[in-house]
Amino acid sequence: MTFVDLNVPAPLVRALAADGKFQAFPIQQQTLPDTLTGRDVLGRGKTGSGKTLAFSIPLVAQLSDSAKRVPRKPRGLVLAPTRELATQINAVLEPLAAAYGLRTTTVFGGVSQKRQVDALRSGVDILVACPGRLEDLLDQGQLTLDAVQVTVLDEADHMADLGFLPGVTRILAKTPQNGQRMFFSATLDNGVDKLVKRFLHNELLHSVDEATSHVSAMTHHVFEVPSEEKKTLVKTLASGTGKRILFTRTKHQAKKLAKQLTADGTPAVDLHGNLSQNQRDRNLAAFGGGDVRVLVATDVAARGVHVDSVELVVHVDPPAEHKAYLHRSGRTARAGSSGDVVTVMLPEQRHDTQALLRKAEIKAQPLTVTSNSPAVAELVGAVADYVKPPVQPVQQQRTSSPRGGGRGPRSGQGSRRNQGGRRSRQASGSRG
Template sequence: MSDAARADARQQDEAPGDLSVTPPVASFADLGLPAELLRTLAEHQVTVPFPVQAATLPNALAGRDVLGRGRTGSGKTLAFGLGLLARTAGRRAQPKEPLALVLVPTRELAQQVGEALTPYADALRLRLATVVGGVSVGRQAAALRDGAEIVVATPGRLHDLIERKACRLGRVRVTVLDEADQMCDMGFLPQVTEILDQVRPDGQRMLFSATLDRDVDQLVRSYLREPAVHSVDPSSSAVTAIEHHVFVVHGPDRYAVTTEIAARDGRVLLFLDTKHGVDQLTRHLRASGVPAAALHSGKSQPQRTRTLAQFKNGQVTALVATNVAARGLHVDDLDLVVNVDPATDPKDYLHRAGRTARAGRSGTVVTLVLSGQRRETSQVMADADVTPQISKVRSGEAQLTRITGARTPSGAPLDGGPAAARPKNHNTPFRGLGSTKDPQTGSGAKPSRPSRKTDEARKLAEARRAARVRRGG
């Protein structure tokens, strides 16, 4: 176990809470859920609780504070959602005064949680509003004014609505913080604490997080009262159903390898570090005939929503994204994730990897590295408790196809214009805002200036050309 994993486990042991929790259940019917919820679960073919649901729901339904740690994709949404809905059933919200609140770090996760809970809320005749940035604040204010029992929100937009006097939290009886560690990492801690200070002090709080360190531990100690603690999946452990591969690629071959993987028969999620890199690769893939789309924070919310919908329904087969897609993105049967830019943080790696092998399925995660990146990537993998298979690969190789399904793209541009040329003899970077890599050295420095001798020769040649022009030659 890595030092980070030991520290995390030690902090969980030290975290306040009651480990003598209600025993887990074997079926949803054993929980005493409302009949409407049981019927909707059956309609959606959700019959057996996932471990996190079986462990946390008895305590959530009993009104206890809950502290849950589990990997992404483990079924946390229904783990807190069914308890929240059951405890809110039969109540009616006043205008601008919701009764239950779910806070999440990203717009995509908010929309996904809202979509997942809507059928169950509808069954109980509960109104649910999703409150996120990037879309009309007026429409969201109107939804709260009409009355919404459940609000799923990102901290920033909810803060804005509170400032506008469009939302009051004094009647919120159940509050959920999902992906609390990411909210803290993104700088939302001040807004989260401000929001928690406004909900009913005697209400129920449920906090779910991949890790329980630093700021998350502060939230636990300040706002949860003797919580029932559940750790279904240790945060530092990789999913056993995932195969992890590191492909060592030759710089000039990097575009070709990536393009062949993206052209596979099936969906693939490709991660890069920068918005610029995402847009650059997306243009290249589409010019090569690959149905690709970009997802990053520079896109408008309607664009992001449309892109995700197209990826889920298969219109887009290669989703090229920054870490904005590392959490809160659930796509059924997504079996391949590719780190075109290697993750530099073990938590980022695990969350990227968590987009595949969801709900008990299997998947593959591939990380492309240049020879100079191997040491740093190996350390990130070790800190994530991942032992990958390491291979040297080139485009067109059978091994690349065997592991990823890579194939040669059609080459027919999807947006008009010329087909993308296959890169040769240079290491064109995907990442990079600002500096331009020298194609000869591969360094990030600006191209060197001409020498004095070269500059003088150029000036002499220009003078001779001017003299010939004057002579009419």
């Protein structure tokens, strides 16, 4: 079905067409007839199924009247669990909002709040926010939610995994009860069902796939490798010409692996919780824009990164539980494209890995390989050209003056911000 068939307003149809979008995905076909008429909806579907457009189209359509924009009083609210996801939702919303002259902005931690406060003061129609920073700004009186007509909760189950549901509940309670609400979640566990019962009214449930389902165009592989061969195998899997994401369990591993790959001639960037927002944005832009083909990430990126044409996801280590496997794997085979998923497994990890795959309802027979195995070569395909690593500037050690007048801290007396004073609230991390 086309967006015209679904009675999407003409200005939005034109905006979608300008971006090459004409045919609606199944979750859009199911939900749009209801959401465009103002009904509350609970949408369930796997990652990559087109949920962002499914709520962005009716959100903009419902706010398309010429209501005057009021400072600090957004009329549309989208809650997202991570900064990356908030940014990418806003990127989808902006061209649709522009069709009606609506203004959007994002609110999340990890960056200065000044730009966010300035945007709210000047007036925005649609606010895309992470719960932590939004609650901070609400507590400061920088905005109110009493004018919100449409509220969207995206990836509610991930909100629950991150411990955000209490904050989400407080936020939703500040929005008008008679407003339209759209919740999207892969599962209804960990308290998501309580949110649904409290805040949705006469909602319609649309399920495109079960929570454990995987894309039919996604092929799963399990490579068993001796520990001494693992590093070489991972390097080989990263060496293809297409985009690929390598998932590690820790931030240290992600940073180290990205550096190693770059030094070996395969440019890579990392993405994890220790990076500033500017570093995250820069690395994601380099990966999404094609300047580098390899992204090494922790689970912080498992849901928040939506990049087209990722052909391979590699679990450098098997994830801790099956939901993480599904969310990581969902970075490939998106929006109708095909993709491969590889789990690198040591012999001693076989039992746990097979249990994990059973829970995820993934059927993949472990294959013992080395980096030179035909199965690996077939998966990698054409190998990208070697790229000479950038020359690192030599850092000269600073010498203190003969009279000991250096300004650096003395041993054991490093600068400790807020030492002895109030503990500063984290702008990033667990607060989104």
